[in-house]
Amino acid sequence: MASRKPFYLLVGLLIIAGISLSLHRHYTYDIPWLPGEKRQTWSIEAKVEFEATGGEVLASLAIPSTQPGFTQLSQHTASPGYGLAYTEKENGGQRAEWSIRQARGEQALYYRVDMLLDPYAVPPKPSQPPELKVNIEKEPYATAAKQLLDRAQERSSTPFTLARELILEFQNQTQNAELLAQLKPQINWVVQLLQQAGVPARAVHALALEDGRRRQELIDYIQVFDGEEYKLFNPESGEQGRPDNLLLWEYHSGPVLEVIGGRNSMVTFSMIEQEQPFSVALNQKFSESELLNFSLYTLPLEEQTLFKGILLIPVGVLVVVLMRILVGIKTSGTFMPVLIALAFIQTSLLTGLIGFLLIVGMGLMIRSYLSYLNLLLVARISAVIIMVIGMIALFSIIAYKLGLTEGMKVTFFPMIILAWTIERMSILWEEEGPHQVVIQGGGSLLVAVLAYLAMNNELIRHLTFNYLGLQLVLMALVLMAGNYTGYRLLELKRFKPMVEDK
Amino acid sequence: MSGPLLNWFKEIRERYVHPSKLAKKGVLGMNRRNISYISRYNPRRLYPLVDDKLQTKRMVLEAGITAPDLLGVIREQHEVNDLGKLIADIPGFCIKPAHGSGGKGIMVITRRDDLGYHKTNGQIASIGDLERHVSNILAGLFSLGGRADVAIIESLIEFDDCFTGYTYEGVPDTRVIVFKGFPVMAMMRLSTSDSNGKANLHQGAVGVGLDIGDGSAVRAVQFDRPILLHPDTGTNLLSLQVPHWEQLLTLAASCYEMSGLGYLGTDIVLDRQKGPMLLELNARPGLSIQVANGEGLVPRLRQIEALGNKHKMNVAQRVAYAREHFSRKH
Secondary structure, X not given: OOOOHHHHHHHHHHHHHHHHHHHHHHHHHOOOOOOOOOEEEEEEEEEEEEEEEOOOEEEEEEEOOOEOEEEEEEEEEEOOOOEEEEEEOOOOOEEEEEEEOOXXXXXXXXXXXXXXXXXXXXXXXXXXXXXXOOOOOOOOHHHHHHHHHHHHHHOXXXXXXXXXXXXXXXXXXXXXXXXXXXXXXXHHHHHHHHHHOOOOEEEEEEEEOOOOEEEEOOEEEEEEEEOOEEEEEOOOOOOEOOOOOXXXXXXXXXXXXXXXXXXXXXXXXXXXXXXXXXXXXXXXXHHOOOOOOOXXXXXXXXXXXXXXXXXXXXXXXXXXXXXHHHHOOOOOOOOHHHHHXXXXXXHOHHHHHHHHHHHHHHHHHHHHHHHHHOOXXXXXXXXXXXXXXXXXXXXXXXXXXXXXXXXXXXXXXXHHHHHHHHHHHHHHHHHHOHHHHHHHXXXXXXXXXXXXXXXXXXXXXXXXXXXXXXXXXXHHHHHHHOOOOOOOHHHHHHOHHHHHOO | OOHHHHXXXXXXXXXXXXHHHHHHHOOOOHHHHHHHHHHHHOOHHHHHHHHOHHHHHHHHHHHOOOOOOEEEEEOOHHHHXXXXXXXXXXXXXXXXXXXXXXXXXXXEEEEEEOOEEEEOOOOEEOHHHHHHHHHHXXXXXXXXXXXXXXXXXXXXXXXXXXXXXXXOOOOOEEEEEEEOOEEEEEEEEEOOOOOOOXXXXXXXXXXXXXXXXXXXXXXXXXXXXXXXXOOOXXXXXXXXXOOOHHHHHHHHHHHHHHHOOOEEEEEEEEEOOXXXXXXXXXXXXXXXXXXXXXXOOHHHHXXXXXXXXXXXXXXXXXXXXXXXXXXXXX
């Protein structure tokens, strides 16, 4: 028998290394063990993309500064070869300006800002209301607009109530609203009409912050002033006030992005919620990367978002390993439950379960018809994949029509995995009967739910992302499980009759 | 402790056995089988010999071991049309995938008449059904991991009448676990109506533990529970006695030299004319054989391991050793 010493040595080393790395991070960087002790900061990354035409390029992006609700911590840019300047316009708007003498082809410029969620944030200077200017519109637009404004004015008393009523009026007087919409978007009309009524207002561009989102775009809000004070209005619903986690990105009546010397320009945003101790957040420690600071916070945001998910997979895998080796649950496809659990994280558990059962159930029914067609395996699986896509589309549409936006989330399911699951279950059904389908399908689903519960746990999410060293501990646990020669839990039940009869 | 918790605890104690009791009985668990026996005694490179039934067949023919005749092999989809020709004047045959696992994809045709091909469970298949089955095999439906596969067509075994009454449809086969060339444990697998003519214990076939000494029944189980009578035919299972026992064990034990696998499951059937025949080899034999025998494998495996490699025994010596030491009758 080969000596197991090297094995236990390896496992021991992994555990010690993992724990000491974690301790080091805890004490040196003051990262809390529990997810509760944190200051919420948002890292937002703007990615400016355009196609340079070959000559000089000047790209100017509006950038946010400290504003009610958010304190700006730090900002960085990544733009190889470009010169960079932060400028302040006369209206108070901050801009990042990139310039280069010659550029050709696809260009990508990054701007990243860390914002601390801070109810006591003090803006550097009070917001300047925009200057009033009055546009003269031609008929029939002028009359339609006047009708809307008059009705709103009748029912309002202050600038803020006027703004709210005006937005509502656009919903009530649909005919007028549609007519006006032919000329320019509704939000521009609301702003213009407010100006006309002597109320300073402008369209601002804001970002709805949601953890782990990528390729987001700005949404429009209306900022209405009453003297120094302002309020935000949702241009669709007329709702007043700043929603939680809404960051104003451009609020100085300027363009969000201007590119000279390029075309097809666009800007998209990725964002991630980070947990930083207040002191660290203020000291902006994370901007400097040190050798031992193995922090994912030094990566670009888009990758960080990705890693938040990836680092959870070992936890799911460990659940599968334990369930199979210690308990002995049968699953269809070794790591299928992990993939299903990942989908559950996106969809939330109940929606995910219902969606999964609906799709697999429907799939089994249609698949039983495919059996009669006598197809070759590859073609049949392909047919099942197309069928799964069709079902997902169908469910999404039905859910949308019924107003169940939750149902739209079925698109998060990995389709190829679903197709294989259906195929395997179907063969199992034909060969061993529905009983085995329930056992194996139920086993897979049970493991998937357990993996989901583990992976969706706030503490585990916090620990895996902040303490990379724990991955070594997970590795050690998996290795140890791989060396377990004892009985499985279900074997204790299975072999029970052997012990009974004597 | 509160009431419901106590009840739950009691229920757990009723339904699960304490691991130390199993260990005392020497029951081999799945994890230990994988780590201590399969991965230690079965070199990975030899797996294809048993996982690919076509290679097994060639090896068996070379070693001169009795096995069902190979009627033909279908390797490519376009050859499927020749299936009719291949089986034109053979009344009974068996189609199986070369890489099948757990008895999947095996179709046994006992006879044919104007209605079509009769399967063991009484269903009648058309030539179209057979071709579809072969297509499925080629596409890898029954193989591990869905790899492309080949279909093997074998002659049907005329199984010995001595088991009539013990089995319901299907072919009764004898599974012998051979460890380092010693037959350590044996059982007979009898199909039932529950198992749909298949000889897999987890599908409801009856397992009858056999005494290594003389091939007589020691215990019978279905769904892991002890039974006395065959659920369909009502025959007393404990009266079962496998004939040609010595010859059967010799056949099983000689598979060690042939395959090189140290921990091996051999499936043997008794043919009316040719006696014991090797049906297939298994590099990962299941654990149900312990339930059928009411005895754990570990003490016997340990005993063989304790012999060491010093004494080189030939097949006959190993069979004699096993019959002497592993029989319950002494």
